[in-house]
Structures are given as structure tokens and as C-alpha cells.
Amino acid sequence: MPFADLPILKYVSQIVDIFLVWFVVYKLIMVIRGTKAVQLLKGIFVIIIVKLLSDFFHLNTLSLMMEQVITWGFLAIIIIFQPELRRALEQLGRGKFFARSGIQEEEEQKHRVDAIINATNYMAKRRIGALISIEKETGMGDYIETGIPMNSNLTHELLINIFIPNTPLHDGAVIIQKTKIAAAACYLPLSESPFISKELGTRHRAALGISEVTDSLTIVVSEETGDVSVTKNGELLRDLSNEKFKEILTNELIDDPKTKPSSPSIWKRREKTKNG
Incomplete structure (x- = not known):
């Protein structure tokens, strides 16, 4: 029996084949993640489902229409997904296609932290009140619906402009x-805790309230004092220095251990103090 015809090698080749297909599909999904192509893909899945249902229930006219859509769909996909396909080919040419997701995610996390820190420091110095809530694992769709949809790229300039007094979006919370x-201009639930200091205003109560029902990280800039506070899991850290504020955001929002401070997160230190 030739070596290439051994049954074990056939099974191994099939497993490798499936794994490679899965890996390529995964990388393609990572390329289009966060783009409009995601919504278009959902539309394609709807068309395929309609085609299968029309065949099952013998809806011949609808089935013929869906068949024509699918037949010409390949050309349409090339035209519609042209920016994403070009970007994927560029990354493949640079050798970054297979290493993209981890590197890009790390860059996005650093960009997010830098934008929030720069905007917060600017507003704190000028005593511009702000309320910024950052979504983590728990979805915040219900609270996003209460505000004005933006779906804009995060920059510190845009964050600052949103909270400039007497502008249409400054009253309420920004959700990232x-x-x-x-x-922007989102309504967050107010905390009903009786232990909140009476000197704290609505922004701080809203920040505590959203931290009690989600795992979000919420930042408050006081317009009276310019102090920066952060809430998470029903806890409030007040009057943070620039160093402490940067440490918290780095620990909470960046996954790369190389970029994190060597000291443990301030939240973990507080938890240890409570338990001790």
C-alpha cells in the first residue's frame, strides 16, 4: 500500500483541510468586523434562508427569484465588498493578514485609552462636566437607544466637542x-444607594447607577471642581490624579500585559483590602 494512501493520512489531511478553511473564514470575518459589510452579510444569510424555505414549501416563483439573486450575487459581493477585499489583499501583501487581529486589537485598545485620557484631562482643566460610559462584556443597547445615535470613530476632539456647554449633546452620557x-445624550439609571454622599450630583449618581447594572467603566468629570472620578461594579473612585486615572484605564481596557503597570489594578487592591 502506498504511503500516501494510508487511512490515517487521509483523516489527518481532512482535519487539516477543515482547520485551514475555518482559519481563513475566521480571518475574513475579523477583517470585515466593525464595518458595514457585516450588515450586508446578514442580508446574504437572509436571502439564503428565504431560498431554502421557498424550496421546502414549493414556492416556485420566489425560489426562482432567489436563485437569480444568488447566481448574480458573487459579482455583487465583489462590488459591494470592494474596500474590505482591497484591505485584506493589502494586508496579505504586507504579510499582516494572519497576524492582524491581535495587533489591530491592541492598537485599537491603546487608541481608545489615549483618546479618553486626552479628552478627560482637557475637560478637567477647564471644568467641563462630562459623563462617559465604556461598554465591556455586558451590552448597553437599551441605554444607547435613549440617546442620539452617532456610531462615530472615537477621537478626543469629538469627545470634547460633545460636552462643550450649551451644545445639543452635552447633557447626558456618551456610551463608547x-x-x-x-x-451621546444618553440617559443612565440613577443609583438609589443611601450611602452616596449628598455633595455628589446627578452625573455621579448616574455613573454609579450604570455600574450597578452593567460591568461598564464610567468616567465622570465634575463641572464644579474639575475632579475626575471612575465607577465600576457599584464602586466610586473620586478625585483621581492623572497617574491613577491612566493606571485604571490601562488595567481595565488594555489586554496586553506588557502595557499594563507592574502594580495590581487599583480595583483589585481595594477588594483585597475589603476582604482582609
Whole structure:
């Protein structure tokens, strides 16, 4: 029996084949993640489902229409997804296609932290009140719907402009999803805790309230004092220095251990103090 015809090698080649296909599809999904192509892909899946259902229920006219759509769909995909395909080919040419996701995610996390720190420092110095909530694992879709949709790239200039007094969007919270400002002028639930200091205003109560129902990280800039506070899991850290504020955001929003401070997160230190 030739060596290439051994059954074990056939099984191994099939497993490798499936793994490579899965890996390429995964990388393609990572390329289009966060772009409009995601919504278009959903539309394609709807068309395929309609085609299968029309065949099952013998809806001949609808089935013929869906068949024509799918037949010409390949050409349409090339035209519609042209920016994403070009970007994927450019990354493949630079040798970055297979290493893209980890590197890009790390860069996005650093960009997000830098933008928030720069905007917060600017507003704190000028006593511009602000309320910024950063989505983590728990979705904040219900609270995003209460505000004005933006879906804009996160920059410190845009964050500052949103909270400039007497502008249409300054009253309420900004909710950040990854590297996007999802919405502004959002309403957050107010905390009903009786232990909150009476000197704290609505922004601090809203920051505590959202931290009690989600795992989000929420930043408050006081317009009276310019002090910066952060809430998470129902805890409030007040009057943070620039160093402490940067440490918290780096620990909470950046996954790369090389970029994190060597000291443990301030939240973990507080938890240890409580338990001790």
C-alpha cells in the first residue's frame, strides 16, 4: 500500500483541510468586523434562508427569484465588498493578514485609552462636566437607544466637542463601544444607594447607577471642581490624579500585559483590602 494512501493520512489531511478553511473564514470575518459589510452579510444569510424555505414549501416563483439573486450575487459581493477585499489583499501583501487581529486589537485598545485620557484631562482643566460610559462584556443597547445615535470613530476632539456647554449633546452620557462613540445624550439609571454622599450630583449618581447594572467603566468629570472620578461594579473612585486615572484605564481596557503597570489594578487592591 502506498504511503500516501494510508487511512490515517487521509483523516489527518481532512482535519487539516477543515482547520485551514475555518482559519481563513475566521480571518475574513475579523477583517470585515466593525464595518458595514457585516450588515450586508446578514442580508446574504437572509436571502439564503428565504431560498431554502421557498424550496421546502414549493414556492416556485420566489425560489426562482432567489436563485437569480444568488447566481448574480458573487459579482455583487465583489462590488459591494470592494474596500474590505482591497484591505485584506493589502494586508496579505504586507504579510499582516494572519497576524492582524491581535495587533489591530491592541492598537485599537491603546487608541481608545489615549483618546479618553486626552479628552478627560482637557475637560478637567477647564471644568467641563462630562459623563462617559465604556461598554465591556455586558451590552448597553437599551441605554444607547435613549440617546442620539452617532456610531462615530472615537477621537478626543469629538469627545470634547460633545460636552462643550450649551451644545445639543452635552447633557447626558456618551456610551463608547470598542473604538466607536455609539451614542451621546444618553440617559443612565440613577443609583438609589443611601450611602452616596449628598455633595455628589446627578452625573455621579448616574455613573454609579450604570455600574450597578452593567460591568461598564464610567468616567465622570465634575463641572464644579474639575475632579475626575471612575465607577465600576457599584464602586466610586473620586478625585483621581492623572497617574491613577491612566493606571485604571490601562488595567481595565488594555489586554496586553506588557502595557499594563507592574502594580495590581487599583480595583483589585481595594477588594483585597475589603476582604482582609
